[in-house]
Amino acid sequence: MEFSLTEDQIQLQTTAREFAQKEMTEVAKEIEHTGNPLSDEWFKKYAEMGFIGINVDEKYGGLGLSNLDALLVLEEFAKVSSAVAWPIFESCVGPTKAIEHFANEELKKKVLPEVCKGNLFIAVSMSEPNAGSALTDLVTSAKIESDKVILNGSKRWCSGAGHAHGYVIYCRMSEEPGAKGIGAVYVEKDTPGLSFGKQEELMGFRGIASADIFLDNVEVPLENIVVDSNGGFKKLMEAFDLERCGNATMSLGQASGALEQVLEYVQEREQFGKPIIDFQAVQMKLAEMAMKVEASRLLIHRAAHNAGEGLPSIFESSVGKCFSNEMSREVTGMAVQIMGGYGYNKEYQMERRLRDAWGWGIAGGTIDIQKINIASSMVGRRFNQRN
Numbered sequence: 377m378e379f380s381l382t383e384d385q386i387q388l389q390t391t392a393r394e395f396a397q398k399e400m401t402e403v404a405k406e407i408e409h410t411g412n413p414l415s416d417e418w419f420k421k422y423a424e425m426g427f428i429g430i431n432v433d434e435k436y437g438g439l440g441l442s443n444l445d446a447l448l449v450l451e452e453f454a455k456v457s458s459a460v461a462w463p464i465f466e467s468c469v470g471p472t473k474a475i476e477h478f479a480n481e482e483l484k485k486k487v488l489p490e491v492c493k494g495n496l497f498i499a500v501s502m503s504e505p506n507a508g509s510a511l512t513d514l515v516t517s518a519k520i521e522s523d524k525v526i527l528n529g530s531k532r533w534c535s536g537a538g539h540a541h542g543y544v545i546y547c548r549m550s551e552e553p554g555a556k557g558i559g560a561v562y563v564e565k566d567t568p569g570l571s572f573g574k575q576e577e578l579m580g581f582r583g584i585a586s587a588d589i590f591l592d593n594v595e596v597p598l599e600n601i602v603v604d605s606n607g608g609f610k611k612l613m614e615a616f617d618l619e620r621c622g623n624a625t626m627s628l629g630q631a632s633g634a635l636e637q638v639l640e641y642v643q644e645r646e647q648f649g650k651p652i653i654d655f656q657a658v659q660m661k662l663a664e665m666a667m668k669v670e671a672s673r674l675l676i677h678r679a680a681h682n683a684g685e686g687l688p689s690i691f692e693s694s695v696g697k698c699f700s701n702e703m704s705r706e707v708t709g710m711a712v713q714i715m716g717g718y719g720y721n722k723e724y725q726m727e728r729r730l731r732d733a734w735g736w737g738i739a740g741g742t743i744d745i746q747k748i749n750i751a752s753s754m755v756g757r758r759f760n761q762r763n
């Protein structure tokens with residue numbers, strides 16, 4: 377067992393931390409104020425700096441580093457805000473990796489180099505009005521007709537919708553019910569028949585677009601099939617095990633960023649004539665926060681490390697996500713409390729961390745659904761939720 381990072385990893389982490397703290401702190405505040413996503417210029421800048429597609433194979437323009445390396449960078453950006461970390465999430469653990477692992481070579485060559493150059497931003501669209509936790513109830517259809525795929529249906533809650541240039545859309549590709557009929561198709565934003573609903577106003581996630589997607593006889597070429605219904609859903613869920621580690625890291629970043637911020641605050645803020653860190657109740661809270669943050673980081677890194685060059689296990693990724701989602705809500709809540717009125721004031725950005733922390737425990741499968749995954753892995757069988 378090895379618990380320390382390599383010199384290269386420490387250097388990568390330091391570069392990411394310095395860039396994120398110095399360049400993105402003010403940008404994050406601005407995004408929180410306007411609600412506008414990160415601009416295309418920043419995407420390009422991230423790509424130039426090597427923060428996009430960190431773990432994408434070099435032959436597709438990525439850096440070819442490990443999943444763990446990507447998560448180290450992601451945490452540093454997530455400490456600043458979810459919105460500024462979003463392009464790293466999507467390109468390193470999100471739909472880009474599903475394409476890299478499972479799509480045909482033509483689609484990979486078309487999409488991945490553009491993502492890694494910062495020219496193309498991809499979102500994933502799974503949920504539907506009647507298919508949230510019960511994802512396998514989704515009804516959006518993709519029918520193959522000669523040399524095209526034709527999609528019809530409507531999707532919900534897609535993060536990045538309306539902003540992203542491309543979408544990996546989960547859809548029903550055969551008559552088989554449940555998981556067996558599900559595949560995924562890549563659709564470009566400007567394809568005729570694709571449209572978006574109004575931008576949602578969420579509790580957090582400011583600067584990460586969210587909207588419904590409507591598909592009305594949307595036609596794409598066959599090579600846009602990411603996975604077909606023949607075992608496709610299983611593959612999508614395997615790729616999702618990595619996305620879970622990314623979601624967990626976003627949660628971790630809210631908490632570790634909160635901890636760093638509050639650690640400075642308690643040494644500066646004085647009451648009763650001394651810094652508030654001198655009060656034992658504050659010390660206890662800080663220690664509890666640190667224990668939770670450290671435990672979350674270890675669980676995430678274990679899942680990523682044990683996966684090697686492959687994808688993490690459902691058990692380890694679900695344990696990491698579930699623990700980190702719950703931990704993040706607790707730790708950011710404690711940080712708000714320790715900062716008193718300043719914690720509750722938007723100006724100081726702490727309440728944003730709490731609002732975002734809450735969202736990560738719903739996005740990517742709720743906390744309770746992760747617990748079902750964990751128990752299911754423990755006994756080695758799936759639990760039927762329907763009867």
Ligand SMILES: Cc1cc2nc3c(=O)[nH]c(=O)nc-3n(C[C@H](O)[C@H](O)[C@H](O)COP(=O)(O)OP(=O)(O)OC[C@H]3O[C@@H](n4cnc5c(N)ncnc54)[C@H](O)[C@@H]3O)c2cc1C
Nearest residue numbers: 500501502503508509533534535735738739740742744761
């Ligand atoms: C911030 C945010 C970002 C998101 N981004 C995306 C995205 O990019 N792409 C995308 O496709 N979707 C996205 N989603 C949607 C997300 O995946 C769903 O919201 C989530 O899976 C839950 O589905 P639901 O909202 O329909 O809740 P429901 O499934 O209706 O669940 C409601 C409650 O019931 C509980 N519940 C449901 N079934 C069970 C069960 N069998 N056992 C125990 N409890 C159960 C849940 O845990 C939850 O607490 C996002 C959501 C949020 C909040």
